[in-house]
Amino acid sequence: MGFVISVNGRSHEVDLPGGVPLLWVLRDELGLVGTKYGCGVGACGACTVHVGGEAVRSCQMPLEEVAGPVTTIEGLGTPGTPAAIQRAWVEHQVAQCGYCQPGQIMQAAALLGENPAPSDAEIDAAMRGNLCRCGTYERIRAAIHAAARMMREG
Amino acid sequence: MGRLARYTRRAVLLGSAAVAGGVAFGYWQYRRELPNPLRPAPGQAVLNPYLIIDAEGITVIAPRAEMGQGNQSTLAALVAEELEVPWDAVRVLHGPPAQAYYNGALIAGHRTFRDGDAGVMQGLAEAAGEILPKMLGMQVTGGSTAVIDAFDKMRLAGASARETLKVAAARRLGLPVAALAAAGGAIRAPDGTVLGYGELAEEAARIEPVRGVALKPRAQWKLLGRSLPRTDMVAKCTGTAEFGADIRLPGMLFATVRMNPKLGGGMVSFDAGAAEAMPGVEAVLDLGDGIAVVARNTWLAFQAAEAVRIDWGEAPYPPATGRIMAEIARALDDRPNSVLQDVGDVEGALSGAAESGNATVIEAEYRVPYLAHATMEPMNGTALFVPGERLDIWCGTQAPLLARDKAAKIAGLKKDRVHVHVPFLGGGFGRRAEPDAALLAARVAVQLPGVPVKVMWSREEDMRHDFYRPAAIARMRGAVAGGRALALDAKIAAPSVSRQSMQRIAGFAPPGPDREHVAGAIDQPWAIPNYRIAGHLADVAVPVGFWRSVASSFNGFFHECFLDEMAHAAGRDPLEFRLELARAAHAPSAKLLETVARMSDWANKPAGTGRGVAMTWSFSTPVAEVVEVAESPDGIRITRAWVACDVGTALDPGNIRAQMQGGLIFGLSAAVSGEISFEGGEVEQFNFPDYDPLRMNTAPQIQVEVLENNHHIGGVGEPGTPPAAPALANALFDLTGRRARELPLSKTFDFAV
Numbered sequence: 001m002g003f004v005i006s007v008n009g010r011s012h013e014v015d016l017p018g019g020v021p022l023l024w025v026l027r028d029e030l031g032l033v034g035t036k037y038g039c040g041v042g043a044c045g046a047c048t049v050h051v052g053g054e055a056v057r058s059c060q061m062p063l064e065e066v067a068g069p070v071t072t073i074e075g076l077g078t079p080g081t082p083a084a085i086q087r088a089w090v091e092h093q094v095a096q097c098g099y100c101q102p103g104q105i106m107q108a109a110a111l112l113g114e115n116p117a118p119s120d121a122e123i124d125a126a127m128r129g130n131l132c133r134c135g136t137y138e139r140i141r142a143a144i145h146a147a148a149r150m151m152r153e154g
Numbered sequence: 155m156g157r158l159a160r161y162t163r164r165a166v167l168l169g170s171a172a173v174a175g176g177v178a179f180g181y182w183q184y185r186r187e188l189p190n191p192l193r194p195a196p197g198q199a200v201l202n203p204y205l206i207i208d209a210e211g212i213t214v215i216a217p218r219a220e221m222g223q224g225n226q227s228t229l230a231a232l233v234a235e236e237l238e239v240p241w242d243a244v245r246v247l248h249g250p251p252a253q254a255y256y257n258g259a260l261i262a263g264h265r266t267f268r269d270g271d272a273g274v275m276q277g278l279a280e281a282a283g284e285i286l287p288k289m290l291g292m293q294v295t296g297g298s299t300a301v302i303d304a305f306d307k308m309r310l311a312g313a314s315a316r317e318t319l320k321v322a323a324a325r326r327l328g329l330p331v332a333a334l335a336a337a338g339g340a341i342r343a344p345d346g347t348v349l350g351y352g353e354l355a356e357e358a359a360r361i362e363p364v365r366g367v368a369l370k371p372r373a374q375w376k377l378l379g380r381s382l383p384r385t386d387m388v389a390k391c392t393g394t395a396e397f398g399a400d401i402r403l404p405g406m407l408f409a410t411v412r413m414n415p416k417l418g419g420g421m422v423s424f425d426a427g428a429a430e431a432m433p434g435v436e437a438v439l440d441l442g443d444g445i446a447v448v449a450r451n452t453w454l455a456f457q458a459a460e461a462v463r464i465d466w467g468e469a470p471y472p473p474a475t476g477r478i479m480a481e482i483a484r485a486l487d488d489r490p491n492s493v494l495q496d497v498g499d500v501e502g503a504l505s506g507a508a509e510s511g512n513a514t515v516i517e518a519e520y521r522v523p524y525l526a527h528a529t530m531e532p533m534n535g536t537a538l539f540v541p542g543e544r545l546d547i548w549c550g551t552q553a554p555l556l557a558r559d560k561a562a563k564i565a566g567l568k569k570d571r572v573h574v575h576v577p578f579l580g581g582g583f584g585r586r587a588e589p590d591a592a593l594l595a596a597r598v599a600v601q602l603p604g605v606p607v608k609v610m611w612s613r614e615e616d617m618r619h620d621f622y623r624p625a626a627i628a629r630m631r632g633a634v635a636g637g638r639a640l641a642l643d644a645k646i647a648a649p650s651v652s653r654q655s656m657q658r659i660a661g662f663a664p665p666g667p668d669r670e671h672v673a674g675a676i677d678q679p680w681a682i683p684n685y686r687i688a689g690h691l692a693d694v695a696v697p698v699g700f701w702r703s704v705a706s707s708f709n710g711f712f713h714e715c716f717l718d719e720m721a722h723a724a725g726r727d728p729l730e731f732r733l734e735l736a737r738a739a740h741a742p743s744a745k746l747l748e749t750v751a752r753m754s755d756w757a758n759k760p761a762g763t764g765r766g767v768a769m770t771w772s773f774s775t776p777v778a779e780v781v782e783v784a785e786s787p788d789g790i791r792i793t794r795a796w797v798a799c800d801v802g803t804a805l806d807p808g809n810i811r812a813q814m815q816g817g818l819i820f821g822l823s824a825a826v827s828g829e830i831s832f833e834g835g836e837v838e839q840f841n842f843p844d845y846d847p848l849r850m851n852t853a854p855q856i857q858v859e860v861l862e863n864n865h866h867i868g869g870v871g872e873p874g875t876p877p878a879a880p881a882l883a884n885a886l887f888d889l890t891g892r893r894a895r896e897l898p899l900s901k902t903f904d905f906a907v
Contacts, residue, residue: 016434016451017433017434020451020453020454021453023453024451024452024453025451027400027452028408028450028451028452028453029451031402033393033396033399033400033402034392034393034394035393036397036399036530036531036580037399037452037532037610038530038531038532038613038842039613039841039842040456040612040613040841041613041841041842041843043841043842043843043846044530044842046530072393073392073393074392074393074394076392077392078392078394079388079389079392079394082388082391082392086391086392089387089391090383090387090388090391093381093383093384093387093808093812094387094391095222095384095386095387095390095391096222096223096224096812096816097220097221097222097529097530097531097578097579097580097581097582098222098386098389098390098391098395098397098578098580099397099529099530099531099578099580099581100530100580101390101391102393105391123850124850124851125851127849127850127851128849128850128851128852129849130849130850131530131842131847131849132530132850133528133529133530133581133583133820133823133847134222134530134581134812134816135815135816135817135818135819135820135848135853136812136816137819137849137850137853138815138853138855138856139812140850141850
């Protein structure tokens with residue numbers, strides 16, 4: 001028996017125990033390694049993806065509970081056709097080591113989906129679950145504001 | 155991390171005869187060029203170890219680990235500047251580890267504020283520093299040296315290639331070289347003929363490289379000195395940058411390890427029965443001092459590893475934090491390992507001050523705990539072993555040749571049969587200077603011949619098997635009179651990172667003074683008339699390693715908090731007090747204090763806030779920081795911070811600002827809540843909930859100014875960290891009147907979270 005999940009618009013049949021977290025299904029089974037393992041306990045945000053449009057920690061979501069279409073960093077945009085938020089990230093030269101950034105970007109994209117013009121305080125509240133050991137927080141905040149402007153202005 | 159190879163220099167400096175003899179003996183070999191490890195594919199031309207030109211364009215080999223510092227971009231810009239190629243035409247690769255990519259700056263050592271005094275002896279030491287790592291083949295990323303090491307040699311590589319391409323063009327066109335110009339990735343002739351580098355490269359590669367080319371003066375720089383877009387940025391913002399954890403090979407299995415949490419203890423026995431019966435488990439391997447579980451995916455491996463019952467041996471160090479700290483304190487009563495700074499007459503000044511009615515003497519003891527690196531990407535390595543033939547290792551490592559050499563022994567192969575591939579590092583901070591993750595991958599792979607295997611550590615395994623920043627204790631004494639500093643005396647005790655590391659690398663720990671242990675306390679730009687720094691080494695077997703800024707991370711805290719205490723004892727503003735001491739020692743450092751005073755509007759502190767200042771010279775770069783804290787209903791907040799650094803020559807100001815911000819946040823994170831403690835011989839912290847760095851809502855707003863008054867080029871990866879903790883502790887004193895002398899500060903203060 002297998003589970004069928006939709007990831008970045010493609011359907012996949014996955015033959016694994018239902019308790020395997022979505023993170024490891026994405027990384028090890030489907031080869032979508034843009035989504036990162038950081039802590040495995042939902043404390044760092046590196047594994048953030050969208051399920052049914054909402055930001056979730058994929059390390060905390062068992063395969064059997066995946067109830068909507070999944071979007072990962074690879075589905076948001078590509079190097080040739082980046083999403084507005086990814087363009088803002090590049091423009092602000094946000095990344096240092098870069099390991100946490102897919103999770104940061106997915107969390108920020110979900111925020112902008114709900115709130116097209118977040119304040120600094122709203123950004124901080126939405127992003128506090130995403131750790132960055134390089135200390136890129138100020139540029140993340142600036143990039144979110146820039147992405148919000150880009151998206152409002154189309 | 156610090157200069158991995160400091161001890162090598164010290165070992166050689168044991169006797170000057172050894173230095174002279176070693177240098178003379180090896181001189182012919184040093185002069186000989188190291189072999190170029192690049193093997194051009196069809197259609198590729200290799201002009202030197204840093205440059206590949208093919209139909210797709212220009213590829214620069216930037217042979218240092220990219221762990222967030224942006225060094226690969228700056229190194230590529232050094233070549234591109236002289237080569238005369240547009241920035242967007244440049245691709246960057248780490249390249250194959252090789253002796254050709256030795257780090258000469260690592261052993262040469264860092265500059266102090268007295269570098270203007272450099273005489274013949276210092277020149278000799280630097281020459282030895284340049285030669286030794288080349289001979290030893292130390293391709294290491296650490297000690298904030300990547301750009302210092304590359305500054306001349308990678309510009310020369312670009313310049314030599316440019317002139318060699320000109321020679322190729324001159325031959326083809328039948329023109330003198332002097333008639334040709336290089337610009338925009340092409341050689342241009344006076345008649346308008348344009349020959350792209352791609353067209354000339356194969357021919358140029360057959361010509362003896364042009365040497366002795368003069369480097370461009372700074373006024374002609376087009377790329378250097380500007381904030382360039384990083385070459386890795388698009389990949390890192392689209393999830394396409396490949397980290398060690400992301401390596402995928404056909405038929406690869408997924409593994410994890412469990413090693414003894416009583417660090418360095420052995421394994422008595424284990425029972426893998428339950429684990430072997432779990433779904434997706436392929437094998438449970440006996441590693442002697444731990445186990446590996448090989449499975450269909452990483453999560454199944456994690457689950458099964460937890461199900462293995464293991465009887466561990468005891469730790470070779472005192473089992474609890476209190477007893478470990480007592481060991482470290484005891485070292486303060488031993489003869490010092492070093493007194494590398496002893497200016498004036500400290501004892502006389504202190505006893506004179508104690509007897510005088512006009513002077514004040516103060517004493518204080520400071521303590522800091524062990525710290526973990528907690529890189530965002532947990533340790534991992536991937537390996538494929540073909541018995542008797544070759545071993546390939548993919549691992550984000552700061553020391554690929556060290557990993558190669560030790561892995562060769564594990565696999566029973568010659569060194570040249572071991573190939574280490576270095577992808578991006580998801581943070582390093584010194585942790586990835588240790589080869590352990592690569593070697594564990596090799597050990598697992600050797601038991602699975604012909605099968606590629608990725609060995610991923612759990613976060614818990616990573617946090618509990620680090621090479622920690624050592625705990626340290628300092629006893630400080632100071633005297634002030636008439637508003638001025640009379641004397642400062644520091645005794646600093648900690649386990650030695652250098653000695654432990656050298657023991658692991660080479661199997662012996664060199665005797666002699668451990669300069670790295672007192673870095674950040676000695677050679678500081680303060681004109682204190684009686685000024686002594688003694689280093690005491692504690693013998694504690696908890697694994698310690700290079701943690702961003704190494705000993706400067708604790709020495710900066712001890713020194714700069716105590717200097718603050720002296721300022722208050724003298725009845726002076728702490729910034730004014732420092733400024734006076736710096737002006738008399740080193741003008742560019744004083745300028746940094748003036749800069750942060752202006753940036754923060756130091757004289758006009760907002761009501762309800764506290765401000766603290768600190769300045770530390772480390773890795774050739776002085777950095778001054780002011781931190782602001784404020785009371786809030788949820789607790790104390792770190793609201794703002796101002797940083798001024800002097801890097802001498804700022805090659806990429808945007809990148810330097812990012813490093814200073816990051817260094818500050820790294821230091822503040824540790825200062826607020828970072829602590830690794832021990833109970834029953836095991837680390838008590840498992841994961842981020844127990845070791846939580848600053849987050850977006852708790853990190854301050856930061857402004858950075860980059861100055862260029864120093865005469866030498868300085869490091870940028872580490873120097874932002876040491877002043878962070880003391881600036882914060884001093885700010886908290888300013889806000890609350892409570893002087894915290896122990897880290898983390900969350901033991902003393904309630905911070906908003």
